[in-house]
Amino acid sequence: MVVSRPAIIIYTKEADADFLREVCAGIEEEGVLYQVQPREGDLDTLAWEAANESMLGSGIGICGARLAMQMYRLPRGKNVFELDMPAFWQCRNLGANSARAIKKLPFRPVTARNGERPQ
């Protein structure tokens, strides 16, 4: 029997290493466990499968420089957040949000209207 840890799953395909590091930092700061695994598929599928296979029901897909966060039971393609070539703070908040989804806390902003980091 395979026993999985309660963790957020991150499925990656040729993921940008800096973005991945920031996402992980965001989750770690919130005090939630995560596991990273390479996998084949498009962005929507990676995120959707990650969320459905995570025991906590929260997952992230990273495809090159594109990132998506998903939650268990949402339809494939209907990502909660999606980023393309983001700034580091956006990745950090995306990671934090995947953890905050489990803690039932309000999400942090991952996009800003004028490109400025919101306070």
Place this chain on the structure above:
Amino acid sequence: MKLVAGVDIGNSTTEVCIGAVEDGGGLHFLSSASRMTTGTKGTLPNVLGVRAALEEAMDRIGLPVRALALVRLNEAAPVIGDTAMETITETIITESSMIGHNPATPAGAGEAVGELLWLDNIQRGRPGVPYIVVVSDRFSYEEAAAMLNHYMQELDIRGLILQADEAVLVENRLRKKLPIVDEVRRIEKVPEGKTAAIEVALPGTCIRMLSNPYGIATLLGLDAEETRLVTPVARSLIGKRSAVVIRTPHGNIRENVLPAGHITFHGTQEKRINVDAGAEDIMRALAEAREIRDIDGEAHTNVGNMLTRIKTTMADVSQEHNGGVRITDILAVDTLAPVEVSGALAGETCMEKAVGIAAMVRTQQLPMREIAARLEQELGVEAAVAGVEAVMASLGAVTTPGAGLPLAMLDMGGGSTDAALLQADGSVRTTHQAGAGELVTMLIQTELGLRSRTTAEQIKKYPMGKVESLFHLRLENGAMQFFEESIDPRYYGHVVLLAPGEMLRVEEDIPMEKILQVRQEAKRKVFVTNALRALREIAPGHDLRSIPNVVLVGGSAEDFEIPEMLMQALAEYRIVCGRGNIRGQEGPRNAVATGLLMSYLARQDTGG
């Protein structure tokens, strides 16, 4: 047959009602409408709103406004609400000396004392001296952790203050466990070289040492005088998860106390009372003074300034000599107001006791006649000022199915609460009191420390829920509501207000239970207090038990919980009480406008 309009200008809404008076003396109602009141109640800018409402109502029956034969206006007295603090204690910290906040994720636990040292200057640290290291966000968590691990071998590092939200990240990479406070945005204000104490509470608990003056004294080695000075700091740190207090050796903390002042009631008896005594004593003094001619406050105090401001504003709008404006009633309620601690690093506030006051203003000559004249000019229709609001409202209230005489009517609007007792023989007793919906909004805004008045207004009006998942809401009464389609993630984890057709997000991070408690408490303090006060005033022999039934009308009677609160409060006196339904179709709205039409008919009957 001729068409007559009744117009009720309220503090928040202007309501109109159109009726056809038959030659034989019969009356039937044709249409009604309501609009936001434009400008302060009882002033010329009201004309705009009256016109819009009349046009809307006439539009419904497909006639131009010119077709009206007469417009009857209510005699309107404005009510202005404002707060006067019981005691404003302003705490001024001249050198930034404290940080107290609730970062979502501080790290470590416990307290530490040491000299403040910036990570940039860590090579200057001397062995054997305890340090609290300050880390700006120029350093990444990896760099900061690596440097700290290196220097910890020779320096005595006791705690950390971080600018970025990285406490857990740094802690996980340190070899020694330390209390760490993070998310300190204005970290550049932290003075290097001073002694500081930091404390992080265990998850689920609050700090204990730094929210206690003697705790601060213990950690920082303060004498009795210094401990007294640091008390406001300790008080504003109560309930925080983490805090920093920095010792500023030359007594840089001072308190400015602005006196709240005395109120003087000029009535049958002259009564003077200090606002510090609280709402209950103020209201008792007001009752003892009986018939009030005027109310004023001690000069150069909070309440004095507030009452003068109200009178001056009214004198300006009514273009009357300041002496002609009088305050004839107030409603005082106890509240808590957040007072900012000036000089603190994160805009910390502490809650001070305060008294909220709504005041009713009387001018010698209300500009109602000017409004009537302007309306005549603009619409080409005769306009007249007719009747006291409370009498009109009680006439309107009688049209509620099931209501019989004698009947008591409570008109709860935006600014004032009116009551009238209509006897079977046609005699009426009325009273007109300060304090209603707008005071409730003000109390909600102050006690919850909301930035916008609109949010407070919405909290008052709508029930709420918390978005617990993307598919369900937990409602304030504990029930769950599920959705087919997922909820927009922007709402996730937030408290939302359930307005018809949409959800409104409360931006401030306040627990739902707290909002619920403040909202219900505010409504109870204003409406239950005022209802009992008003009914006692009009009851025969001032005995509540002699009132058989009460019909609730006005905008606030539409509220989803106020009528139930009043029913419960009045059940004690065996009074039948319920929300009115004007003409069997309008609900509790439109009572005054309807009454204005009915009184026109009555006048025709008696006067010809």
